[in-house]
Structures are given as structure tokens and as C-alpha cells.
Amino acid sequence: MRSRLAARSARLVLAAAAVTALAATTTACDPEDVADAGSSTAPSAVASANSGGSDNSSSGSPSTSGSTAGGSNSGGSSAGGSKSGGSSDKADSGDGKKGGYGQSCGTNDLDFTVTSESQAGGYYLVTAKAKFGITCYLEVNTPSVSFGSGADGVASPVGQGGEDPIKLTGSAVAYTGINPKTTNSDAGKEFENVIIATTEDDPNPAELKLPDPANVDKPIVTNWATNRAEAVPVIA
Secondary structure (H helix, E strand, O other): OHHHHHHHHHHHHHHHHHHHHHHHHHHHHHHHHHHHHHHHHHHHHHHHHHHHHHHHHHHHHHHHHHHHHHHHHHHHHHHHHHHHHHHHHHHHHHHOOOOOOOEEOOHHHEEEEEEEEOHHHOEEEEEEEEOOOOOEEEOOOOOEEEOOOOHHHEOEEOOOOOOOOEEEOOOOEEEEEEEOEOOOOOOOEEEEEEEEEOOOOOOOOEEEEEEEEEEEEOOEEOOOEOOHHHHOOOOO
């Protein structure tokens, strides 16, 4: 009986020892397992977080990049507009019909004033100035001048004064002098206006109001000059 109890007790002790050893082994393995599990889980969590962040970032990125792109496009558009505007403002001033350099002065490119002068028996002084923003050249030295539409009202050039060509821009002016009557007779017609053009075939001649009515008979006209003293019409 005792030997049975002893054998049973021995088995129980061995079993208890085995359980204790097993528990110790399990406890010893748990930290590594947990570490392994943690390390194997961590990358997946990080990847997931990164992936989630990347998704958020990518979902935010289109909106941000779209906004940036929009800003960039808008900025580019602005820059383009400014450039194009700068380019257009330069094209208008450099190549424009009215702002171009080197173009011949058309009559409608100029502003005219007429004054009555007493020298040389009396004449009309016409002053020509380029309109605002225009630079042009009087390439034809003598203006085309007439009183009325008849051939007898056309002023003959006296060939005095003048430079060729004369550049008109800003405050620069050119002068021409018109003597409406060069005869000593009582003949003549009265006119209140004079017609002037930079060339004979100019399609837009200017009709200028005279300061006082002119008795016209064999009128004469000087060349364009930058010195008004050269614009006093005198028959040599």
C-alpha cells in the first residue's frame, strides 16, 4: 500500500515538475513571441499607416496639387497675360499703325493750327504737330494746299525753306507758310477755309478754318520747315 502511495506521489511530483517546466518554458517564450508578433505586426501597422497617410496625402494631394496647379495655371495665365499684354502693348507701340516709328505722316496723323501773320504783306502760318502717341516723318517736303476744289485755288510751291524728311513726335512741330494772293489786281475769290494734305493723293485731307476770310488769287506755299522764319512765303 505504501509502495503504491509512494509511486503515486512520485508520479504527481513528476507531473507537477513537468507542468512547472512547461510553464517556465511558455513564460520564457512569450516575450520573444510577443516581440516577434510585435515586430511582425509593426511593419504591417506602419505600412498600413503609411498607406493610409499616403492615401490621405494622395487624396489631399490632388486637391492641394490641383489648387497649386490652379494657382500655377492662374499665375501662368497671369504671367502669360502680362507677357502677352506687354508683348501686345509693345506690338501696338512698335508696330501699330499710329505708333510705329518710321512711318510717313498721313494728314490724319497730325493736328494743325492756322494763324494770320503780317510779314511779307500778310500770310497764313500753318503749324503741324503729331497727334498723341504718334511718331511719323514728313517725307514729302511740300504740303498740298488749295482753296476750294478748283484748279485756280491750288497753291504753287515756292521751294523755300524745309528739310527732308522732318520727324514729328511729342512736342516737335513743322511749319508751312501760305500766301493766298500774289497778284496786284482786284481779282480773286474769297474763302474762309483752306485744304491741306501731306501728299497730293492723301485720302484724308484736312480743311482748316482761317482766322479771317482770304482773298485768293494765285496762292503760294512754302516747304515744311522746323524754323518758322523759313516759312514766310516770298516770291523771289
